[in-house]
Amino acid sequence: MSVPVTSSLRKTTGGLVVVVAALFAVSVSVPATAIAATDATYPNHYEYEPAPKLIEPGQSFVAHGGDSLVVERDGYDSTLVPQPTEGSYAQTASTFINYAGAVQWPFLVGVPITTDFGPRVPPCGGCSSFHKGIDMNPGIGSPVQAIAAGVVSEVSTTDAGGLGVYAVIDHLVDGRQVSSVYAHMIEGSLNVYVGQSVAVGDIVGNVGNTGQSTGPHLHFEILLDGVSPTDPVTWFAENVAAQ
Numbered sequence: 635m636s637v638p639v640t641s642s643l644r645k646t647t648g649g650l651v652v653v654v655a656a657l658f659a660v661s662v663s664v665p666a667t668a669i670a671a672t673d674a675t676y677p678n679h680y681e682y683e684p685a686p687k688l689i690e691p692g693q694s695f696v697a698h699g700g701d702s703l704v705v706e707r708d709g710y711d712s713t714l715v716p717q718p719t720e721g722s723y724a725q726t727a728s729t730f731i732n733y734a735g736a737v738q739w740p741f742l743v744g745v746p747i748t749t750d751f752g753p754r755v756p757p758c759g760g761c762s763s764f765h766k767g768i769d770m771n772p773g774i775g776s777p778v779q780a781i782a783a784g785v786v787s788e789v790s791t792t793d794a795g796g797l798g799v800y801a802v803i804d805h806l807v808d809g810r811q812v813s814s815v816y817a818h819m820i821e822g823s824l825n826v827y828v829g830q831s832v833a834v835g836d837i838v839g840n841v842g843n844t845g846q847s848t849g850p851h852l853h854f855e856i857l858l859d860g861v862s863p864t865d866p867v868t869w870f871a872e873n874v875a876a877q
Contacts (some may be wrong), residue, residue: 709785717777718742718837724773730870737782737807737873740816740854745772748851751865765861767815767855774820775848776841779834781814782807786830787860793821797853798845801826801838804860807873815855818847 684686710716718727720743749769791799797817801824805812820842826832843850856866 723776740778741872768866769851771851778834778838780832782834786826791824793844796846813857817853
């Protein structure tokens with residue numbers, strides 16, 4: 635026995651077919667990236683994305699005791715700075731232990747120290763025979779952090795001199811002025827400007843290979859009274875205490 639199909643049933647069935655067809659078309663036409671969750675974690679070293687430029691070309695260098703250039707500070711936003719994690723480094727080593735104190739190493743975890751402070755055989759033409767700091771090699775693109783609260787006194791945003799892209803920060807540690815130097819960073823990664831106040835752990839830039847450099851690393855110096863180089867390893871041993 636057959637049941638006659640009414641006109642209203644035909645209309646309903648036809649409507650369902652149209653809806654199903656429309657849903658199928660949407661499912662095959664929307665790209666996966668339109669619905670996939672965004673990965674907001676810090677990019678690894680080989681996916682480095684330069685930080686926003688904070689200083690205009692031609693305004694990139696201010697030296698101690700020299701004529702200061704006017705620095706453009708508009709547009710700075712510390713929320714754009716990715717905070718480092720232990721996974722931010724391609725290379726680690728048991729060279730030091732960092733503690734969450736008022737004075738910290740420029741990296742959260744121990745990393746290889748490839749050149750010590752003091753006399754050395756110059757590694758390149760124009761390189762000095764006395765190393766005023768230490769060379770630290772956590773991997774290109776690794777985030778470099780300020781070792782203590784202070785004020786930025788000198789920067790270069792371009793790969794123009796021996797130190798390449800670098801920053802100098804003045805601190806007051808136990809009543810004495812101490813300057814920290816961060817050099818050879820990636821061009822475009824510098825995240826501080828002259829006159830800026832920074833806190834311990836703030837991101838200065840990212841490890842690079844600018845200036846007179848034989849490979850990606852951070853050249854790091856400690857200058858007592860802002861002028862006298864001292865061994866950073868010894869200085870940290872005296873000033874970084876377990877909390």
